Amino acid sequence: MIAIVGVGETIPLRVSPKDVRALCLEASLAAIADAGLECVDIDGIITDAGIMPASVPADWMAAQLGASLNFSGNLSYGGAGIVAAPMLAEMAIRSGRAKAVLFYFGVDWGSRPGGPYAFHDAYPAKKLFEKPYGFSAQPAYFGLWARRYMHEYGLSEDDLAELAIAQRANALRHGGGQIKKPLDRETYFTSRRIADPLRVADCCLITDGAGAYVMTSAERARDLRKQPVFVHGVGFASVPVSGDDVFTQPAPLLLTPAAAVASRQARERAGVAIGDVDFTEIYDCFSISCLMQIEDLGFCAKGEGAAFIRERGITIDGDLPVNTHGGLLSYSYRLGIEHMVEAVRQLRGESGAAQVTNARIGLVGGFSPPDYGVAVLGR
Numbered sequence: 144m145i146a147i148v149g150v151g152e153t154i155p156l157r158v159s160p161k162d163v164r165a166l167c168l169e170a171s172l173a174a175i176a177d178a179g180l181e182c183v184d185i186d187g188i189i190t191d192a193g194i195m196p197a198s199v200p201a202d203w204m205a206a207q208l209g210a211s212l213n214f215s216g217n218l219s220y221g222g223a224g225i226v227a228a229p230m231l232a233e234m235a236i237r238s239g240r241a242k243a244v245l246f247y248f249g250v251d252w253g254s255r256p257g258g259p260y261a262f263h264d265a266y267p268a269k270k271l272f273e274k275p276y277g278f279s280a281q282p283a284y285f286g287l288w289a290r291r292y293m294h295e296y297g298l299s300e301d302d303l304a305e306l307a308i309a310q311r312a313n314a315l316r317h318g319g320g321q322i323k324k325p326l327d328r329e330t331y332f333t334s335r336r337i338a339d340p341l342r343v344a345d346c347c348l349i350t351d352g353a354g355a356y357v358m359t360s361a362e363r364a365r366d367l368r369k370q371p372v373f374v375h376g377v378g379f380a381s382v383p384v385s386g387d388d389v390f391t392q393p394a395p396l397l398l399t400p401a402a403a404v405a406s407r408q409a410r411e412r413a414g415v416a417i418g419d420v421d422f423t424e425i426y427d428c429f430s431i432s433c434l435m436q437i438e439d440l441g442f443c444a445k446g447e448g449a450a451f452i453r454e455r456g457i458t459i460d461g462d463l464p465v466n467t468h469g470g471l472l473s474y475s476y477r478l479g480i481e482h483m484v485e486a487v488r489q490l491r492g493e494s495g496a497a498q499v500t501n502a503r504i505g506l507v508g509g510f511s512p513p514d515y516g517v518a519v520l521g522r
Contacts, residue, residue: 193220314469
């Protein structure tokens, strides 16, 4: 077993005066210091395989840290890679190839021209056959999901409001996030639509920022500065769908690709049941995607997400707190690195007013279709 022993993040901003390399370095230095290690102690680096290699390469990061590497790896992109990275770290640490592994990730989509909307231009079918006809950005994709879900399962706009309002309440209680304004039903329903039926509060923020975490063996972790957070199980799964098809073409449309498989893998490896999870941090790029992942991760059956949220409660004091920092909807949009950082802080009892009482097991879900990653973490 391995443990996460240090976490760090930059202050999330809509537009940062620093470039993404400086942000990733700042977060990495914070994580290393949080672990009570020196930069020279890092001998392994992991990041995602899609975004960081072009903007913040591992060799650049190692050079800035003065770290001599024995291991370097990449996995998936964005959310799935961020959450499933401990799978690679465990392989490196158990085989003796590394003793202390750094994971880092950051984005500058608030200041970069096109931001996340330019991301899918890399896929010819989307650029040629979808964007010219209105599928021009992620809100249009997920608006399609929401309308289809409403048709199939009777979801209402008030159900989406319930989730968005709960996460905003978590964010304000937590503090430190990008958005500071309260959200109630009146504010929600008088806000502008972005892509029918999604409104502003149903859509993730746009952020410049970075985060990082440090992993080592469970044995070594017990001698370091902070209470270790153990990685009990990791799941990673992918479905045979290309980037040209994601969000719009797969059938069935209303399943989060690979989430159920990755969740089952992680929980079986951890030896925990879904009912053992005290809180969860879920990749909530849109309210509808978060609701669907609550179902597909195994917390309730398909079509029951809205009832689960109302009856069980997903705020800090609810039966299953979801996104205790406010998530991508109300804290920041750094593709899920903030979810891993927050899960570690929850399990160390460091989340202040947003602390979940007696949090012992947390589940983190990372979404980057066609891939999905799940990490089960615990004290």
